[in-house]
Amino acid sequence: MNHKIAYQGEPGSNSSVAGQEMYPDFEPLACSSFEEVFAVVADGSAELAMIPIENSIAGRVADIHSLLPASNLQIVGEYFLGIRFDLLGIRGSKLEDAREVHSHIHALGQCRGIIQSLKLTPVIAGDTAGSAREVSSWNDPSKVSLAPPRAAEMYGLDVLASGVEDDPTNTTRFVVLAREKPLPARNELPENVITTLVFRVRNVPSALFKALGGFATCGVNMTRIESYMVGAEFAATMFLVDLQGHPEDGPLKTALEELEFFTSEIKILGVYAAQDYRIRGNGERS
Numbered sequence: 001m002n003h004k005i006a007y008q009g010e011p012g013s014n015s016s017v018a019g020q021e022m023y024p025d026f027e028p029l030a031c032s033s034f035e036e037v038f039a040v041v042a043d044g045s046a047e048l049a050m051i052p053i054e055n056s057i058a059g060r061v062a063d064i065h066s067l068l069p070a071s072n073l074q075i076v077g078e079y080f081l082g083i084r085f086d087l088l089g090i091r092g093s094k095l096e097d098a099r100e101v102h103s104h105i106h107a108l109g110q111c112r113g114i115i116q117s118l119k120l121t122p123v124i125a126g127d128t129a130g131s132a133r134e135v136s137s138w139n140d141p142s143k144v145s146l147a148p149p150r151a152a153e154m155y156g157l158d159v160l161a162s163g164v165e166d167d168p169t170n171t172t173r174f175v176v177l178a179r180e181k182p183l184p185a186r187n188e189l190p191e192n193v194i195t196t197l198v199f200r201v202r203n204v205p206s207a208l209f210k211a212l213g214g215f216a217t218c219g220v221n222m223t224r225i226e227s228y229m230v231g232a233e234f235a236a237t238m239f240l241v242d243l244q245g246h247p248e249d250g251p252l253k254t255a256l257e258e259l260e261f262f263t264s265e266i267k268i269l270g271v272y273a274a275q276d277y278r279i280r281g282n283g284e285r286s
Helices: 014-022 034-042 105-109 112-117 128-138 150-154 207-217 250-262 276-280
Strands: 004-008 027-031 048-055 073-082 086-089 100-103 121-124 143-147 158-161 171-179 193-201 222-230 233-244 263-273
Touching (some): 004 034, 014 027, 034 048, 034 073, 073 276, 100 128, 143 150, 193 250, 207 250
Parallel strands (some): 004 048
Antiparallel strands (some): 048 171, 073 171, 086 158, 193 263, 222 233
């Protein structure tokens, strides 16, 4: 097994930063797509993957919800990263030279204020750090990049404006993936645990209401729920949920037993320690 952590994007991206902060001893492995990230962990080329799953401003990250259940990978941890963006240009350029701003679609959406105030034309790039590399290679003062602070030094760019994100509390939640193995027992984890699972409700009236009722009656806190369609089956909806607690805990165990009555499919994607950022619940940065 290689001691590597894979991520989607280029060196200097937020995913690479999250991986380096949580696993400083792991060698980062850049991948061009989420599918490639999943594949290199599945075949053993990397031990772990760092995948963004939701952002406090932009919401869920597209594709991850549909990729996770079929990946045969398991969530083994989570990480919350405070998101910061700088406006970067080539060496010697000035803010008034800028005409186009290049970055990932989520970054553009999280920095609308400066884009509008400078009347810049947004151009979608595949990755934040990748847009910095492209701006450097173009050597055009009219083209700038929205990228994490580390990208400036990495790609030889000047910081034209720093901290340009619209919301200083902007945070992305990442999940750490590994190859499937038996879920950790209760005594192998700390008190504060998250269980992530997907389920498909039966196509009958009030199925979702009844499926969720067990969590309410058992006092299980659901911190997140997302729905998405399965293929072209508009009547078949999958739900991804994060629950506080371990499946061996009495309340969650009972709630999951009740859930089985109203669903046609349940798959636990991971049982893992809650990060301190979630436990504090007060908006402080890690």
